[in-house]
Amino acid sequence: MITADERYYASLRRNIMAIIITVALMPLLAMMAIAGYQFHTAYRHKVVDHLAALVDRHTMHVDTFLSEKLADISTLAVIKPLEKLRDSAELEKILTMFQEKHRGVFVDLGLVDEQGFQVAYAGPFRLTRAQYGDASWFQESIRQPFTVSDVFLGLRGLPHFIVAVRIESGGHFWVLRSTIDFVAFNRLVEDLRIGKTGQAFIVNAEGQFQTQPHARPGVDPQELLRIVRGEAPKEIYSTAVEGLEIMGGSGNVYKTPTGLHGASWFEYTVPETQRRFLVFYQNLKGGRWVLFYLQELEDAFHDLYKARMLTLVVLAFSTLGVTLTAWALSRRVVLRIIQVDREKEMMNEQVVEAGKLASIGELAAGIAHEINNPVAIMVEEAGWIQDLLEDCERGERLDVEEVRRSLQQIRTQGARCKEITHKLLSFARRTDPTVQQVQLNKLVQEVVALVEQRARYAGVTIRTHLTEGLPWVAMSPSEMQQVLLNLINNALDAMEKSGGTLDITTRYEDGRVIVDVADTGEGIPQAILQRIFDPFFTTKPVGKGTGLGLSICYGIIRKLGGDISVNSAVGVGTTFHIYLPAGDGVVQTKTVERDTLTKEES
Amino acid sequence: METIRVLLVDDEVEFLDTLLKRMRKRQVEAAGVYSAEDALRYLESSPVDVVVLDVKMPGMDGIDALKAIKERHPLVEVIMLTGHANVEVAIQGMELGAFDYLMKPMDIDELLYKVQDACKKKRLHEKRIQKRKGVEAEEENGTA
Numbered sequence: 201m202i203t204a205d206e207r208y209y210a211s212l213r214r215n216i217m218a219i220i221i222t223v224a225l226m227p228l229l230a231m232m233a234i235a236g237y238q239f240h241t242a243y244r245h246k247v248v249d250h251l252a253a254l255v256d257r258h259t260m261h262v263d264t265f266l267s268e269k270l271a272d273i274s275t276l277a278v279i280k281p282l283e284k285l286r287d288s289a290e291l292e293k294i295l296t297m298f299q300e301k302h303r304g305v306f307v308d309l310g311l312v313d314e315q316g317f318q319v320a321y322a323g324p325f326r327l328t329r330a331q332y333g334d335a336s337w338f339q340e341s342i343r344q345p346f347t348v349s350d351v352f353l354g355l356r357g358l359p360h361f362i363v364a365v366r367i368e369s370g371g372h373f374w375v376l377r378s379t380i381d382f383v384a385f386n387r388l389v390e391d392l393r394i395g396k397t398g399q400a401f402i403v404n405a406e407g408q409f410q411t412q413p414h415a416r417p418g419v420d421p422q423e424l425l426r427i428v429r430g431e432a433p434k435e436i437y438s439t440a441v442e443g444l445e446i447m448g449g450s451g452n453v454y455k456t457p458t459g460l461h462g463a464s465w466f467e468y469t470v471p472e473t474q475r476r477f478l479v480f481y482q483n484l485k486g487g488r489w490v491l492f493y494l495q496e497l498e499d500a501f502h503d504l505y506k507a508r509m510l511t512l513v514v515l516a517f518s519t520l521g522v523t524l525t526a527w528a529l530s531r532r533v534v535l536r537i538i539q540v541d542r543e544k545e546m547m548n549e550q551v552v553e554a555g556k557l558a559s560i561g562e563l564a565a566g567i568a569h570e571i572n573n574p575v576a577i578m579v580e581e582a583g584w585i586q587d588l589l590e591d592c593e594r595g596e597r598l599d600v601e602e603v604r605r606s607l608q609q610i611r612t613q614g615a616r617c618k619e620i621t622h623k624l625l626s627f628a629r630r631t632d633p634t635v636q637q638v639q640l641n642k643l644v645q646e647v648v649a650l651v652e653q654r655a656r657y658a659g660v661t662i663r664t665h666l667t668e669g670l671p672w673v674a675m676s677p678s679e680m681q682q683v684l685l686n687l688i689n690n691a692l693d694a695m696e697k698s699g700g701t702l703d704i705t706t707r708y709e710d711g712r713v714i715v716d717v718a719d720t721g722e723g724i725p726q727a728i729l730q731r732i733f734d735p736f737f738t739t740k741p742v743g744k745g746t747g748l749g750l751s752i753c754y755g756i757i758r759k760l761g762g763d764i765s766v767n768s769a770v771g772v773g774t775t776f777h778i779y780l781p782a783g784d785g786v787v788q789t790k791t792v793e794r795d796t797l798t799k800e801e802s
Numbered sequence: 803m804e805t806i807r808v809l810l811v812d813d814e815v816e817f818l819d820t821l822l823k824r825m826r827k828r829q830v831e832a833a834g835v836y837s838a839e840d841a842l843r844y845l846e847s848s849p850v851d852v853v854v855l856d857v858k859m860p861g862m863d864g865i866d867a868l869k870a871i872k873e874r875h876p877l878v879e880v881i882m883l884t885g886h887a888n889v890e891v892a893i894q895g896m897e898l899g900a901f902d903y904l905m906k907p908m909d910i911d912e913l914l915y916k917v918q919d920a921c922k923k924k925r926l927h928e929k930r931i932q933k934r935k936g937v938e939a940e941e942e943n944g945t946a
Contacts, residue, residue: 584820584823612816656860657859659860
């Protein structure tokens with residue numbers, strides 16, 4: 201069974217632990233949260249800025265590359281007369297020159313007429329007289345002066361794209377085209393690789409790859425395009441938002457000019473694999489191509505996550521350490537408190553025992569005197585009978601009546617001794633501290649009977665005002681006897697010099713049984729009134745008082761769940777009030793006053 | 803030998819009455835009062851050789867009574883009667899000029915001896931004073 205004490209200690213321990221853990225971990229957690237958040241934000245910005253700049257630069261490279269190639273071909277178309285371009289051998293010379301200059305970026309050169317018929321060709325493939333009439337790039341290039349086509353497989357079955365310039369001559373259109381080496385172009389984008397998953401690729405307006413991705417990105421470029429164009433339904437791509445400030449808030453990239461504004465980015469979670477990507481994009485070729493840069497979030501913020509992981513591990517260990525410390529410390533503290541409490545309890549018991557002995561010693565002195573008187577009378581009476589008998593032996597007549605009177609007196613005094621012994625026994629018998637239902641009135645009368653003699657010699661009148669029908673109180677009679685005896689002895693001490701009146705009142709009020717012990721003694725000075733319940737506090741000379749009486753009273757009454765208070769005025773007297781919790785007894789309001797002993801009686 | 807005049811002072815009526823009877827039986831001129839105040843009043847009016855005084859009495863106690871007696875009637879000898887618990891008080895009484903003390907219950911003969919001794923001492927004391935007075939008177943006569 202769990203006692204109230206154990207519950208108290210358990211809750212004490214819990215409190216100590218909670219306080220230690222809170223005090224130790226709160227600042228740690230707060231610090232980590234704040235520093236972690238700041239670091240997280242700063243690092244994210246740094247990474248994003250860095251990647252955006254990178255993507256920007258690459259876009260510029262690609263754009264520059266394309267416009268350079270276009271410029272080369274345009275220049276060729278302007279400076280070379282059409283006749284020369286129509287000559288395959290001439291084209292061969294120009295191609296060789298270009299290839300020397302550009303390290304093989306231009307794969308071939310060709311001139312196509314209005315109908316899509318390749319009139320002249322120079323290059324590794326045998327494409328003279330090839331028909332391009334249906335090719336989409338051709339139809340485009342015949343409509344506009346400059347064309348850079350999307351990547352397509354073409355007649356050769358190899359991925360490539362074409363740079364074409366329209367030449368107008370004699371009312372007819374001609375198209376000068378050159379195939380750009382796909383590998384060289386691809387390298388421009390392929391270079392953009394960071395970390396394990398970072399890679400870049402270019403898609404055209406239809407979402408087709410314009411460069412060879414290094415590895416399958418695991419993301420459908422069509423969907424990315426839809427997000428970029430702001431077409432993606434929000435509920436599906438809820439994570440695909442948040443453009444960078446540079447983007448200027450516009451979701452539709454095609455409307456913004458492909459100037460040197462920064463790259464835009466968003467976070468994208470692939471619905472099927474739940475892989476989270478950081479996606480940067482930038483428009484190319486006047487908005488017809490888009491360069492995407494993808495990197496898995498975990499990869500991009502690898503250092504950040506590593507730092508965060510480390511922090512969490514440190515935090516976990518700290519928490520574990522603090523908890524263990526709190527556990528051990530609270531255990532030690534509570535064990536120590538339990539030990540101290542036990543020692544205190546033992547000390548209290550010893551003090552109570554010592555006080556009991558002291559009060560019994562005081563009592564014994566009174567009793568000895570009380571018993572001495574009848575004994576003296578008996579001895580005298582016996583002596584008187586002896587005297588009478590001696591007279592009788594000498595021949596005088598025996599006064600039988602006198603002998604009888606003496607014997608009667610001896611009997612009376614013997615009975616008085618017996619009464620005293622009984623009183624003493626009733627006190628001694630009840631030294632066990634077992635709690636019983638006690639009638640206070642009876643107890644008061646018993647104690648008063650014990651101190652009557654002492655009071656008589658001190659010239660003190662004891663008056664009891666006992667309210668009849670008091671409810672019983674659950675307590676140890678011997679302890680309560682001790683309390684009353686201590687208070688009465690103190691009162692008698694206070695009145696010893698001058699005599700006085702001791703009023704003992706029992707009453708019932710607000711569910712409490714109250715005992716008032718009021719004397720008309722010297723009174724207690726205000727200065728020491730606060731200290732009278734302190735152990736070892738005494739005003740008596742050394743060797744006369746233990747200073748324990750009132751502290752024991754206090755201890756006993758508090759243990760019973762009661763209270764004890766004192767009113768005192770110097771020169772007027774002192775009143776002690778004892779408040780005790782009443783048991784469920786019947787209460788009647790009938791006061792019986794009895795003067796147990798007065799000076800006049802003695 | 804002259805009869806000894808004894809005053810017994812005790813608050814225990816039965817004790818005192820019996821003691822009085824026994825003392826009287828032994829040719830002691832004994833009187834009894836039940837309190838110290840009465841004793842002092844009695845001393846004012848009647849000559850007494852020895853006072854047997856109980857130490858513990860309600861009202862004026864033995865020690866105070868002893869002081870008063872020694873103050874007002876220095877020649878009167880006092881024997882203290884005490885219970886067991888009051889030996890210290892009895893010794894205090896001796897210091898204040900009591901002749902002796904006895905512990906209750908006491909043997910009547912012992913009390914009697916002490917009373918006789920006390921009486922003897924008082925008589926001697928008186929005689930010495932008488933003599934000194936006589937010498938003084940003679941000296942006065944001589945000088946006259």
